[in-house]
Amino acid sequence: MTYAFPWLLLPLFWSARNRARRREPGDGLRAALFGGIGLAVAGALFAVAFWLTWQLLDYEELGDYLIRLGLGWLFLTFLSFVAFSAVVSALSTFFLSEDLRLLLPAPVPQSRLFHSRFARTVVQAGWMVVAFVLPVLLGLGLARCAPPGYYLAALVTVVPFVVIPSALGCLVTLGLVSVFPARRARDVLMLMGLLFAVALVLLVRFLRPERLLDVQSLPDVTAFFATLQSPVTPLLPSFWAGESLFAALRGQLDLLHLGALWTSAFALTVLVRAAYGRHHFSAWSKAQEARKARFTRLAFLEPLLRLLPMAPARRALLVKDLKVFLRDTTQWSQLLLLVALAFVYVYNFRVLDLDRIPYMSRIVKNAYAFVNLAMAAFVTAAVAVRFVFPAVSAEGSAFWIVRTSPVQLSTFLWSKLWTGLVPILVLAEALTIASNLLLGVDPLLRVLGAFGIACMTLALVGLACGMGAEHPRFAAENPTQVAGSYGGVAFMVLAVLYILTTVALLAWPASIYLWYEYRGLPIPLARRAAFAGVLGGVVLLSVSIFWSGMRRGVRALEALG
Amino acid sequence: MILVEALVKTFGSFRAVDGVSLDVKPGEIHGFLGPNGAGKTTTIRMIAGLLKPSSGRVSIDGHDLASEPEAAKRSLGFIPDRPFLYEKLTAAEFLRFHGGLYGLEGGPVEERTRELLALFELSGWAHELVESFSHGMKQRLVMCSAFLHRPQAVLVDEPMVGLDPRGARLIKDVFRVMSRRGVAILMSTHTLEVAEQMCDSISIIQGGRIIARGTVPELHALAGTDDPQLTPVFLKLTGGGAFQEIEL
Numbered sequence: 001m002t003y004a005f006p007w008l009l010l011p012l013f014w015s016a017r018n019r020a021r022r023r024e025p026g027d028g029l030r031a032a033l034f035g036g037i038g039l040a041v042a043g044a045l046f047a048v049a050f051w052l053t054w055q056l057l058d059y060e061e062l063g064d065y066l067i068r069l070g071l072g073w074l075f076l077t078f079l080s081f082v083a084f085s086a087v088v089s090a091l092s093t094f095f096l097s098e099d100l101r102l103l104l105p106a107p108v109p110q111s112r113l114f115h116s117r118f119a120r121t122v123v124q125a126g127w128m129v130v131a132f133v134l135p136v137l138l139g140l141g142l143a144r145c146a147p148p149g150y151y152l153a154a155l156v157t158v159v160p161f162v163v164i165p166s167a168l169g170c171l172v173t174l175g176l177v178s179v180f181p182a183r184r185a186r187d188v189l190m191l192m193g194l195l196f197a198v199a200l201v202l203l204v205r206f207l208r209p210e211r212l213l214d215v216q217s218l219p220d221v222t223a224f225f226a227t228l229q230s231p232v233t234p235l236l237p238s239f240w241a242g243e244s245l246f247a248a249l250r251g252q253l254d255l256l257h258l259g260a261l262w263t264s265a266f267a268l269t270v271l272v273r274a275a276y277g278r279h280h281f282s283a284w285s286k287a288q289e290a291r292k293a294r295f296t297r298l299a300f301l302e303p304l305l306r307l308l309p310m311a312p313a314r315r316a317l318l319v320k321d322l323k324v325f326l327r328d329t330t331q332w333s334q335l336l337l338l339v340a341l342a343f344v345y346v347y348n349f350r351v352l353d354l355d356r357i358p359y360m361s362r363i364v365k366n367a368y369a370f371v372n373l374a375m376a377a378f379v380t381a382a383v384a385v386r387f388v389f390p391a392v393s394a395e396g397s398a399f400w401i402v403r404t405s406p407v408q409l410s411t412f413l414w415s416k417l418w419t420g421l422v423p424i425l426v427l428a429e430a431l432t433i434a435s436n437l438l439l440g441v442d443p444l445l446r447v448l449g450a451f452g453i454a455c456m457t458l459a460l461v462g463l464a465c466g467m468g469a470e471h472p473r474f475a476a477e478n479p480t481q482v483a484g485s486y487g488g489v490a491f492m493v494l495a496v497l498y499i500l501t502t503v504a505l506l507a508w509p510a511s512i513y514l515w516y517e518y519r520g521l522p523i524p525l526a527r528r529a530a531f532a533g534v535l536g537g538v539v540l541l542s543v544s545i546f547w548s549g550m551r552r553g554v555r556a557l558e559a560l561g
Numbered sequence: 562m563i564l565v566e567a568l569v570k571t572f573g574s575f576r577a578v579d580g581v582s583l584d585v586k587p588g589e590i591h592g593f594l595g596p597n598g599a600g601k602t603t604t605i606r607m608i609a610g611l612l613k614p615s616s617g618r619v620s621i622d623g624h625d626l627a628s629e630p631e632a633a634k635r636s637l638g639f640i641p642d643r644p645f646l647y648e649k650l651t652a653a654e655f656l657r658f659h660g661g662l663y664g665l666e667g668g669p670v671e672e673r674t675r676e677l678l679a680l681f682e683l684s685g686w687a688h689e690l691v692e693s694f695s696h697g698m699k700q701r702l703v704m705c706s707a708f709l710h711r712p713q714a715v716l717v718d719e720p721m722v723g724l725d726p727r728g729a730r731l732i733k734d735v736f737r738v739m740s741r742r743g744v745a746i747l748m749s750t751h752t753l754e755v756a757e758q759m760c761d762s763i764s765i766i767q768g769g770r771i772i773a774r775g776t777v778p779e780l781h782a783l784a785g786t787d788d789p790q791l792t793p794v795f796l797k798l799t800g801g802g803a804f805q806e807i808e809l
Binding site: 007008014015019098101103106107108109110281284288 | 631637639641644645651659661
């Protein structure tokens with residue numbers, strides 16, 4: 001007789017305990033940083049929920065209506081999020097997880113294996129939603145002085161609410177894997193997820209929620225709420241969760257909707273268990289059958305790159321990096337999200353109506369140019385940590401090929417740098433120039449912005465490339481893991497410090513220039529010399545960060561032996 | 562003890578295993594040889610319960626793998642060629658967890674763990690994380706886990722990969738002792754010397770089919786070679802003897 005299913009979860013707990021006992025360098029910094037960010041986000045969510053609810057207390061019936069609607073939307077959003085997340089998690093826990101090779105040959109009853117995997121899927125798919133929803137519900141409850149029963153109802157509601165979409169996600173995964181090989185299904189899902197995220201971002205942006213703040217558009221508000229009301233249907237678990245919590249908020253117990261949540265969660269779990277009992281092994285076997293993967297040949301790439309004047313070794317590295325990147329759906333598809341975000345970013349400036357502030361618009365616009373510069377630099381740093389920092393680690397167990405070949409490690413690292421620098425520089429310049437044009441910023445500040453972002457991109461990409469080589473994680477499963485490592489976090493900390501310093505350095509001459517410009521006075525020579533000095537300082541700082549980052553990276557690679 | 566009847570596995574239109582039958586008796590060490598891509602690992606994975614056969618039957622110790630999977634698997638110890646280990650567990654924790662999977666708990670499993678770690682020269686590493694182990698040490702730890710529950714049948718895919726001569730010799734000795742105690746061992750290997758030294762009988766698979774079966778002398782007779790080594794026999798039977806002259 002084998003142990004009950006929690007035994008199968010023990011390696012997770014033991015591994016976590018061992019990891020905690022044997023701390024690696026940077027674990028404390030990482031925990032403090034991510035814990036701090038987590039707490040700040042939870043605090044912000046709590047504060048916003050509390051403030052909004054507090055404001056709505058003044059509107060009695062309308063306030064109640066909006067809280068009810070808000071709860072319905074909150075849970076509807078999370079319902080789709082958990083369902084999608086569960087599809088991806090189930091793919092991993094039931095079909096791709098390495099430890100299945102150990103567990104399947106063991107005499108573990110199928111039902112126990114199912115329960116352990118299902119529990120993992122529910123936790124993986126739902127933890128983030130729970131972490132987001134709990135501060136919101138806490139803020140709501142405290143602002144409304146809810147009775148203690150509300151907090152109990154919140155827990156009793158959230159648990160089945162997470163189980164229902166997780167179970168549905170598991171069923172979808174079983175269906176998907178029965179049709180596609182598991183690894184292909186994961187690629188399809190990742191792409192679907194990103195397209196979903198892109199669509200969501202664009203949809204929210206094009207709704208133009210800022211219109212609500214405009215007094216002239218008040219007649220549109222009722223139409224806006226009518227639009228919001230339409231997807232909240234009584235047939236969805238999100239509606240049941242919202243209703244049961246709204247009742248608890250008023251000190252009532254809504255057994256109907258709570259019962260609907262629990263019975264649905266239980267029934268779906270039984271259904272999924274039966275489906276997995278019947279089809280999991282067949283689907284798992286099918287998942288192993290991808291004999292030949294389809295891939296993009298990219299035949300144009302090599303002839304195209306042969307046109308570039310570069311040494312064969314550098315070209316070989318570049319061709320390899322581009323092919324690997326473009327054939328990995330999980331990699332290039334993130335570019336779609338990036339393009340959508342960049343599009344929304346620029347669109348924001350198009351709809352930003354600063355001319356409504358008659359006397360201040362010019363000052364606000366020019367001040368905004370620096371906020372814009374900092375934002376573009378943060379985007380650059382985020383892109384660099386995601387795409388450039390993991391470049392060396394991405395060689396993984398194949399790094400021996402480079403190390404045993406007659407290619408200098410500096411050539412290798414510089415190849416990684418150019419592969420990242422060119423596209424990121426184009427992106428950063430396009431963002432800065434387009435947004436400053438749409439803002440109507442002073443021409444000199446536009447040039448200064450383009451110059452500043454070029455310096456910062458060079459420094460940030462060089463630093464990311466060098467630090468990625470200094471802190472490689474060859475055993476990491478994916479680039480996100482590398483980006484979240486100690487080195488990645490340290491890079492982000494340094495990047496933020498550098499960006500703030502550079503923007504501050506650039507803002508000083510800009511403010512002096514604008515001061516003289518507004519008054520129509522000529523700028524004294526001493527001031528001009530000081531400007532040149534500051535600009536030179538920015539160049540020097542950027543180049544030295546770039547250079548020292550790359551040099552340390554090359555040295556670290558050479559020190560690998 | 563390990564009975565395989567007309568096993569077939571197809572991947573789309575490709576027939577990776579085509580009607581393989583094997584019968585490994587208690588106490589027998591049976592070698593399973595074949596060139597790369599012949600279907601050895603696919604067959605082994607089906608016997609281990611890692612892959613569903615398209616048709617055919619596997620039974621371990623009289624238990625049908627399809628209808629009584631738990632009973633069949635309880636009698637089997639499996640040593641894969643690329644084993645999975647939890648890198649963040651210690652060797653002792655890993656074996657305790659593995660014991661739990663086979664229903665072993667408490668004092669006896671601790672005692673057995675100590676014995677096996679000592680046998681495979683890992684006692685000093687019992688409380689170290691698996692991630693710090695060399696490839697050979699990981700392979701020895703997997704052997705510990707495979708023998709932890711005293712299986713009646715052992716399925717081994719490439720047992721000598723990554724082992725130093727001392728480790729390889731230890732494994733050979735362990736297999737011989739187990740065989741004397743009546744354990745059936747089905748061993749897939751590319752190391753023909755090992756097969757020659759250890760196996761009571763050998764099956765050679767090619768293109769998903771068993772093309773030859775018998776003891777080492779029987780295979781020599783079948784191939785019609787006088788060479789005392791198994792390599793020429795293997796090459797002749799699998800058609801791999803042709804040598805193309807290439808400029809090296």
